[in-house]
Amino acid sequence: MGYILRRLGFYALAFWASITLNFMLPRLMPGDPVTRMLSRSQQRLEPHQVESLQRLLGVDTGPWWEEYPAYIGRVLTGDFGVSISQFPTPVSDVIASQMPWTLLLGGVSLVIAVILGNLLGILAAWRRGSVLDSLLPPVMIFIGSFPYFWIAMGSLYLFGIVLGWSPLRHAHSVGMTPTWSIEFVLDVAAHLILPALSIVLVSLGGWMLGMRNTMIATNAEDYILMAQAKGLSTPRIMLRYAARNALLPSVTNIGLSIGFIVGGALLTEVVFAYPGVGYQLLGAVQGLDYPLMQGMFLTITAAVLLANFLIDIVYTQLDPRVRTS
Amino acid sequence: MVYARLTSARRRVGAVVLLGTLGLVGCGSSTADSAAEGPPLTIPREDMGNFTRNFNPFSPNSAPMTHEAIYESLLIYNPAAGDTVPWLAESWEASEDGLTLTFHLREGVTWSDGEPLSAEDVVTSVELQKELLGGFEYLDSATADDESTVSFHLDRPFSPALHQLGQMSIVPAHIWSEHDDPGEDLNEEPVGTGPYTEVVSFQSQSFELGPNPEYWQPEKQRIPGIRMLAFAGNDGANLAAISGDVDWAPQYMPDIETTFVAQDPEHRHYWFPPTGAQINWQLNTAQEPFDDPQVRKALSMAIDREHIVEVGMAGYAIPADCTGLVGTYEMWQDPALVDDCEWTEHDPDAAEDLLDELGFTAGADGARSTPDGDPFTFDISVGSTSSDWLSVANIISQNLADIGIRASVDSPDWASVVAAYESGDFDTGIVWSANEPSPYQYFRTLMSPETVTDIGDQTFENYHRFGDDRADALLDDLAAASEPEEQHELVGELQALYDETAPVIPLFPGPEWGAYTTENFVGWPDEDDPYATLSTRSPTTVLVLTSLEPVE
Numbered sequence: 033m034g035y036i037l038r039r040l041g042f043y044a045l046a047f048w049a050s051i052t053l054n055f056m057l058p059r060l061m062p063g064d065p066v067t068r069m070l071s072r073s074q075q076r077l078e079p080h081q082v083e084s085l086q087r088l089l090g091v092d093t094g095p096w097w098e099e100y101p102a103y104i105g106r107v108l109t110g111d112f113g114v115s116i117s118q119f120p121t122p123v124s125d126v127i128a129s130q131m132p133w134t135l136l137l138g139g140v141s142l143v144i145a146v147i148l149g150n151l152l153g154i155l156a157a158w159r160r161g162s163v164l165d166s167l168l169p170p171v172m173i174f175i176g177s178f179p180y181f182w183i184a185m186g187s188l189y190l191f192g193i194v195l196g197w198s199p200l201r202h203a204h205s206v207g208m209t210p211t212w213s214i215e216f217v218l219d220v221a222a223h224l225i226l227p228a229l230s231i232v233l234v235s236l237g238g239w240m241l242g243m244r245n246t247m248i249a250t251n252a253e254d255y256i257l258m259a260q261a262k263g264l265s266t267p268r269i270m271l272r273y274a275a276r277n278a279l280l281p282s283v284t285n286i287g288l289s290i291g292f293i294v295g296g297a298l299l300t301e302v303v304f305a306y307p308g309v310g311y312q313l314l315g316a317v318q319g320l321d322y323p324l325m326q327g328m329f330l331t332i333t334a335a336v337l338l339a340n341f342l343i344d345i346v347y348t349q350l351d352p353r354v355r356t357s
Numbered sequence: 358m359v360y361a362r363l364t365s366a367r368r369r370v371g372a373v374v375l376l377g378t379l380g381l382v383g384c385g386s387s388t389a390d391s392a393a394e395g396p397p398l399t400i401p402r403e404d405m406g407n408f409t410r411n412f413n414p415f416s417p418n419s420a421p422m423t424h425e426a427i428y429e430s431l432l433i434y435n436p437a438a439g440d441t442v443p444w445l446a447e448s449w450e451a452s453e454d455g456l457t458l459t460f461h462l463r464e465g466v467t468w469s470d471g472e473p474l475s476a477e478d479v480v481t482s483v484e485l486q487k488e489l490l491g492g493f494e495y496l497d498s499a500t501a502d503d504e505s506t507v508s509f510h511l512d513r514p515f516s517p518a519l520h521q522l523g524q525m526s527i528v529p530a531h532i533w534s535e536h537d538d539p540g541e542d543l544n545e546e547p548v549g550t551g552p553y554t555e556v557v558s559f560q561s562q563s564f565e566l567g568p569n570p571e572y573w574q575p576e577k578q579r580i581p582g583i584r585m586l587a588f589a590g591n592d593g594a595n596l597a598a599i600s601g602d603v604d605w606a607p608q609y610m611p612d613i614e615t616t617f618v619a620q621d622p623e624h625r626h627y628w629f630p631p632t633g634a635q636i637n638w639q640l641n642t643a644q645e646p647f648d649d650p651q652v653r654k655a656l657s658m659a660i661d662r663e664h665i666v667e668v669g670m671a672g673y674a675i676p677a678d679c680t681g682l683v684g685t686y687e688m689w690q691d692p693a694l695v696d697d698c699e700w701t702e703h704d705p706d707a708a709e710d711l712l713d714e715l716g717f718t719a720g721a722d723g724a725r726s727t728p729d730g731d732p733f734t735f736d737i738s739v740g741s742t743s744s745d746w747l748s749v750a751n752i753i754s755q756n757l758a759d760i761g762i763r764a765s766v767d768s769p770d771w772a773s774v775v776a777a778y779e780s781g782d783f784d785t786g787i788v789w790s791a792n793e794p795s796p797y798q799y800f801r802t803l804m805s806p807e808t809v810t811d812i813g814d815q816t817f818e819n820y821h822r823f824g825d826d827r828a829d830a831l832l833d834d835l836a837a838a839s840e841p842e843e844q845h846e847l848v849g850e851l852q853a854l855y856d857e858t859a860p861v862i863p864l865f866p867g868p869e870w871g872a873y874t875t876e877n878f879v880g881w882p883d884e885d886d887p888y889a890t891l892s893t894r895s896p897t898t899v900l901v902l903t904s905l906e907p908v909e
Contacts, residue, residue, distance in 0.1 A: 062776035067817070069417060070775070082817050084491025085417060088540050118418055120541040121409050129561055130407065193600065200600060201593055206563045206586065301406065305593040307561055311406035318772065 035355065039344050043337050050333040051326075055096075055103050058317075058325050065091050065116045065320045089116050103326070112327035117319040123327035126312065130296075131331075133203050134308040137300070138293030140224060141231035146286055148232070149239025154275045156240065157247030169244065172237030181299035184230040188303060191226055198226045201305035227304045231297060242285065246278040253277075280351060287343030291336030295328075395907055396877055397565055397582035400893055401597050403608040406589035407561040412547040414526040415489045415540055421585050425898035426566055427549035428526035431460050431479070432519075433896045434794040436632035437869075437887035439688050441520070441794075442900065445474065445527055445550065455514030455839050458522065462505040466573040468529045469547075469554040476501030481530035483509070483522065489540045493521065514837035516844065520794040524896050552902055553583050562587045577903035580878060598872065606872040607893040609745075612671065617872055624876045628883045629673045631684035632890055633867025634792035635799070636674075636746070638737070638753060639778075639821035640785045640862065643812050646727055647785070651715055653859040654700035658708040660756045662701065666865050669749035677701065677863035680852040681803070684866025686796045691849045694856060701863065709760050725761040734763040738778075738786035740771030746787045749864065778820035781812035788820060789867065797835055800851045803860045804828035823860040878905045 066085045090113075106113065112123035156165040175183070192200045199205070204219050250256065251274055259269045296310025309328060316324040348355050402408075402421050412423045431446035443449075446460040466474040480499045487493045495515045500508050509522055529548050536542050547554055552574075555567040566583045588594040591608050598606035599617055610617055610627075618625045640647035640656070647653060662676035677683045679698035682690045713719075716728035725733045739750045750766045757764045764785070768774075777783040791798040802808055806824030810816040828851065835847040871891020873881045882889045882901060889897035889904075 061772075063772045063779075067775060067779060068772045070817070078492070078494075079817055080494060081491035084489065088489055089417070114541070118409050118411070119416055120413070120543065121411060126409070129409075188596075193596075200596060200602070201588070202562045202586075204560075206584065207558065207565070209558065209560070302589045302593070305406075305562070305588050307407050307587075311589040315406065318770070320772070 035348065036345070039341065043341055047333065047337060051104070051107055051330060054326050054329045054333070055100060058320060058322050059096065061320060063320060065089065065322070068318065068320050069117070089119050090114065091116065107326075107330060112330070113323040115316075115321055115324040115327075117315055117321040117324060123323050126324060127309065127327055127331060130307055130309045130312055131294075133306065134296045134310070135293065136203075136220075137224065137227055137231070137297060137306060137308060141228040141235070142286075142289055142293060144228065145232045145235045145239055146282070146289075149236045150243045150275075150279070150282055152236075153240040153243025154247055154270060154278075157244045157251060157278075158270050158274070160248065165244075169237070169241055172240055176234050176237035178234065179299070180230065180234055180297070181303055183233055184227070184300050184303040187226055187230050187233075199223050203307050223306075227297075227300050227306050230303075231300060239282070239285075243275075243278060243282055246281055247274060250274045250278040280347075283343060283346060283350065287339045288336070290339040291332070294335035295332045395581050397584040398580045398605065398878060398902075398905065399584045399586065399603045400605045401586045401588050401594040401603050401608065402893075403588045403591050403594035405587050407587050408559070408564055408585065409543075409561075410545050410556075410559050410564075411543045412556075413539075413542055413544040414528060415485060417490075420564070421894065422553070422566060422583060423547070424526050424896075425551075425894065426553040426583055426902055427547045427551045428528060429550045429899060430524045430526055430896060431462075432523040433900060434520050434524060435887070435889055435897050435900065436685050436792075436794070437630050437882065437890045437897070441523075444899075446523070449519070449523070451519070451839055455516070455837060456511050458509040458511065458518060459502070460507050460509075460523070462507065463573065464505065466550055467571045469549055469551075469569045469571050470529075470532075471571055472529060472531055474527070474550055475504050475530070476507040478530045479507040479527055481534055482525060482527045485528070485533060485539055486525055493518075496522070514839070516836055516838060517793065517795040517797045524794075551899065552578050557582060574903065579906040580902070581907070583902070601874065601876065604874055604877055605891070605893060607870055607891060609870050610872060613872060621874065621876070624874045625872065626875070626881070626883065627872035628891055629868035629870060630884070630887065630890055631675050631866040632869045633684070634789040635677065635681060635684065636749075636864045636867050637681075637788055637790055637861040638785060638864055639788045641781065641783055641821060642860070643781060643822040644784070646717075646733075649715070650857070650859050651711060652717075653862060655708045655711040655715070655717075656757070656762075657700045657859060657862040658702065658704045658711070659760050659762075660753050660862070660864075661703040662864060663703065664756075665749050665752050669752050670745055670865065670868070673868045674865040677865050679856045679859075679863075681799075681855050681861075681863045682796065682848075682852060683863075685792060686799065686848075689796050689845065689848045689852070691852055694849075694852060698856070700856075700859060705756070705760055712760070719761045723761045724763065732763070733761075734765070735784035736767040737764050738767050738769075738774045738783050740774045741768040742771060743787075750787055779815045779817065781810070781814075781816070781820075781822055783820075786820075787864075788861075790861075791818070796848055796851070797832065800828065800835075800848075800855070801832050804851075804854065804858070805832055821861055823858070825854060825858055825860075827854055875908065877908055879908055880905045 066082055115121050115123050115126050118126055159165055191197045203223050256274055259273050296308040298310030298314055301308045301310045313328050408420050411419050413419050414423050414428050429445050433442040433444050445463055447463045449460045451458050480501050483499045495511050495513055497510045497512045502508055532548055533539055552569055552572050553566040554569040557565040557567040563586050568578045572578055594608050595610050597603045613627050640653055642648050666674040666676050679701040680690050680694055717725045717733055719725045727733050737750045739746050747768055754764045754766050791802045802818040804825050805828050806826055808819035809822050809824040831847055831851050838844045838847055869890045869892050889900040
């Protein structure tokens with residue numbers, strides 16, 4: 033219990049530090065939201081029009097020592113205010129409308145990459161020197177070194193344009209209304225395959241190599257030899273004895289990755305015109321949309337911390353040593 | 358196969374394969390209405406990753422088509438032909454003293470909820486706009502004289518007011534006067550006078566507008582509806598245009614002949630009229646040595662505008678001249694001056710001679726130094742995302758290197774560039790200019806001392822900080838002039854002053870990008886029939902929407 037409490041204290045501190053950074057960093061960027069809006073659309077307005085816009089949008093003009101306590105108060109009550117770049121939509125609506133797609137894309141690709149990567153890693157380590165072990169890691173590293181967007185554009189060109197197997201854009205066909213009908217779910221799945229595939233391809237190698245390397249160390253342990261001597265079946269030794277112990281570093285990584293899903297996959301979103309918070313976040317930063325930026329960074333921070341906290345709890349279950357230390 | 362029927366032939370291949378691998382993919386019921394009458398006009402929006410259902414015309418980021426298809430204005434200025442089209446107002450006149458502007462509204466215009474358009478609506482609209490978005494500072498009051506006559510009372514004669522007031526969006530008073538906080542209303546079910554006001558469906562990445570049942574010119578509502586698609590960047594939107602999934606592509610496409618037109622030369626066309634804002638190379642005139650017009654002219658002669666538009670702008674633009682009026686304001690040009698342009702002609706020898714004369718002599722290594730003996734070097738600022746302007750800046754830098762001046766291209770993101778322009782903390786930079794129907798605002802932001810602020814003080818208009826008292830007098834006269842002859846004479850004097858002082862170095866008028874396919878709809882504007890530009894976010898857009906018709 034003491035362990036959990038100590039972790040909680042740490043998370044509270046980390047949360048405060050990150051929301052403070054959240055507050056400071058955007059304010060260090062040059063310009064203000066209205067002039068950024070003008071520079072994007074290349075307009076010229078007269079000074080009093082700019083003032084009217086600043087007033088309409090409620091752009092913060094107070095000194096930071098007045099803004100900061102108000103900001104902390106809003107964060108604690110969950111009130112993120114109104115987005116500037118999408119005025120007058122509340123920040124919570126902007127985030128909520130995009131978050132499901134981000135979670136869907138990020139979640140599906142993470143689950144596939146983790147399961148597939150770990151399984152491949154287990155197999156590769158178990159059969160060291162086999163074709164799988166000697167061929168796959170270099171290939172995976174090769175693919176994994178490509179930038180996301182390159183793989184995304186390449187697969188879009190090949191499967192979308194040349195072969196015509198997959199839709200070119202968006203999360204579902206134009207004109208469809210989101211419902212839980214089977215047609216809609218299938219349509220969403222069809223639009224999801226290519227973006228998810230491009231993320232899985234790039235991240236698979238990391239999971240596989242990580243698992244393989246830990247597995248190799250675990251395979252050399254005495255208890256594996258012991259299990260073999262007892263005559264246990266190979267799958268049982270591989271999965272229950274070796275893989276289970278080798279899984280711990282992977283679990284830590286899963287925690288981190290779950291948290292980062294929430295930040296969206298910006299480049300994938302741009303290439304496939306897939307909805308999600310990544311492009312929103314880019315737009316918010318470029319447009320100096322403080323309320324939206326703060327809302328999104330806060331969501332990401334909270335998700336990373338929460339995921340890590342959950343992993344900490346899982347750890348105590350998986351590894352008895354953590355409980356006693 | 359509803360799904361396949363809705364998509365173009367090109368997409369059908371993909372759809373069929375999908376159907377095969379994934380089972381039947383049907384279609385939502387929401388498209389049933391428009392499917393009965395054929396596909397809607399499909400338009401991409403390249404700078405919005407998703408749409409927010411916000412049809413508030415007073416919001417600076419309302420959904421696309423709010424000002425173009427839902428709300429209309431009293432008149433429409435068409436920069437492609439330079440004419441003014443009466444729209445909700447049938448006619449207008451200014452009083453003798455220029456202080457009253459009267460508009461006569463068209464008979465028989467109704468809002469999409471069936472209420473008639475009245476003068477009260479115009480009054481409410483202008484009051485709301487002034488309160489929420491500012492502007493119209495010359496306007497004392499607006500009054501409804503009777504049901505269909507509205508008068509604007511100005512505090513001084515101001516000729517640009519006609520287009521500024523005439524082109525604002527008119528909203529229904531019976532709805533907007535009810536709002537407690539009109540600036541923050543999302544206006545999800547808009548009521549307008551435009552041709553396409555009914556929101557048929559709204560998803561975050563696409564939405565569809567259907568015809569206004571009460572439109573005042575029903576014979577012009579020939580397209581079944583408008584469908585907007587969201588894209589987080591040009592690449593996605595260009596891909597949609599190239600694969601034939603959109604009818605109208607208003608975004609920039611590199612090498613459009615090969616990437617777009619060549620796929621289907623029979624149907625696909627583009628037209629880039631030079632009606633965009635004048636693009637200038639501005640020198641910070643509050644800073645030495647750019648405060649000397651001779652230096653500015655020497656630098657101007659050193660640059661090769663032909664090369665800039667051919668290579669930097671891929672041949673899609675035309676070079677500017679010493680009037681600064683090529684393109685949008687061409688009808689205001691003084692022909693005598695045009696023939697006599699010197700400092701906008703590429704003449705490196707003359708530039709070198711002039712620089713030598715001014716004391717910017719070249720050393721043994723060929724590098725020039727200022728009369729004080731410092732090396733003559735400076736930065737050219739340009740936003741990193743504008744790849745075309747970036748190459749323009751590089752050509753300028755190259756041209757200057759040829760005459761011994763080292764100008765380095767500095768390209769952070771646009772926001773930092775503009776922040777530096779606003780505070781005056783820059784040497785030189787590529788910049789756009791004001792683009793309104795009347796050249797008044799254009800010349801004012803280029804030359805009026807009223808718009809000049811000190812370095813360090815923020816300005817939004819005259820970044821290069823040039824002012825000439827003679828310009829102010831001419832501009833005041835121009836604002837007060839009501840007769841075309843008088844206006845032309847004053848603009849003639851203003852361009853002579855521009856030619857004399859070279860407030861900025863003009864490069865080229867910005868092209869208005871626009872491409873389309875006649876596969877589904879015909880009646881597009883082009884060079885032979887310039888009734889509008891191909892912009893999807895300008896006052897002329899509604900002219901295109903009411904001119905297109907489906908292919909038989």
